[in-house]
Every structure is written in structure tokens, then in C-alpha cells.
Amino acid sequence: MSASAIVMLIIAIVVVWGGLGVALLLLRRHPDRPDEETQA
Template structure:
């Protein structure tokens, strides 16, 4: 491998792994909220009703 190819490989690795590290740090500092203060009762009722329906199938 030439010196230019090695330099480009190192730059690409720093960008990819640096982006991964930045994403992990960002998620640790500002995690997504999982608890919603409000759930629409109509949507909850629809989900409960849909649980009891059979799985849809296709006849092809």
C-alpha cells in the first residue's frame, strides 16, 4: 500500500470511529425520553382492540 492510501485509510477510520464515539457520547449526555406525560386514550384503546385480532394473511 502506498503512503497516500494509508493516510486516507486512517482519515476514514477516524471519521467513522469518531462519529460512533460522538454518537455514543451524545446519547449518554442527552438520552431520549421514554416516558410520555400524555398518551391518547383512543390510540391505547385501538392498540388493545388490535391485539385480539388475528394476524392478517395474504392469499396470493
């Protein structure tokens, strides 16, 4: 593998796992709760 391929692989991994981590943090702070009014 060339150096540019390794750099692109690392960037892709950081983007995917970083996005997953940010999504988990946001859901932990503001969990999606179903509205009680709409389920009646």
C-alpha cells in the same frame, strides 16, 4: 499500499469511529426518552 492510501485509510477510520464516539457521548448526556403524553 502507497503512503497516500494508508493516510486515507486512517482518516476514514478516525471519521467513522470518531462519529460513533461522539454520537454515543451525546446519547449518554441526552438520552432519547419517549414522551409520556403521546403514549397515553
